[in-house]
Amino acid sequence: MTPIDRARIATLIPHAGTMCLLDCVLRWDANSVRCLSRCHVRDDNPLRRPNGILGMACGVEIAAQAMAVHGRLVADHAAPTTNGYLASLRDVHLRRARLDDVADDLVVDAERLMGDAHSAVYRFTLGGGGIELLSGRATVLLGAVPE
Numbered sequence: 001m002t003p004i005d006r007a008r009i010a011t012l013i014p015h016a017g018t019m020c021l022l023d024c025v026l027r028w029d030a031n032s033v034r035c036l037s038r039c040h041v042r043d044d045n046p047l048r049r050p051n052g053i054l055g056m057a058c059g060v061e062i063a064a065q066a067m068a069v070h071g072r073l074v075a076d077h078a079a080p081t082t083n084g085y086l087a088s089l090r091d092v093h094l095r096r097a098r099l100d101d102v103a104d105d106l107v108v109d110a111e112r113l114m115g116d117a118h119s120a121v122y123r124f125t126l127g128g129g130g131i132e133l134l135s136g137r138a139t140v141l142l143g144a145v146p147e
Contacts, residue, residue: 092136
């Protein structure tokens with residue numbers, strides 16, 4: 001499988017410019033995706049605090065973008081495009097305080113545990129240098145969110 005680059009990723013998810021935090025989709029199948037990110041070392045990362053620190057919780061957004069990419073890659077392309085909305089996080093474990101002091105590329109794995117046309121539940125992990133940095137589960141609502 002040919003990796004999917006950042007330019008193609010930006011056409012699949014609603015995040016543009018510096019807010020597109022993924023650099024590459026390394027592999028994907030019907031149930032999972034593995035992506036690579038180098039956003040944590042970029043000075044223009046929009047999630048950085050004014051003092052330059054990038055907290056570990058920002059890794060959840062990287063994982064959410066991997067879920068969004070996966071959803072688009074496995075979607076029925078005959079159906080209209082729908083955005084997903086992060087509705088719930090469960091069992092999130094942050095194993096370090098900061099992302100900006102991780103030297104290695106970040107690898108995010110997201111596995112779709114269940115879902116239908118209206119929602120999906122994913123398990124995700126984010127690692128760097130062979131070390132798991134954060135993990136958790138997310139529920140994503142697909143389409144319009146009721147007011």
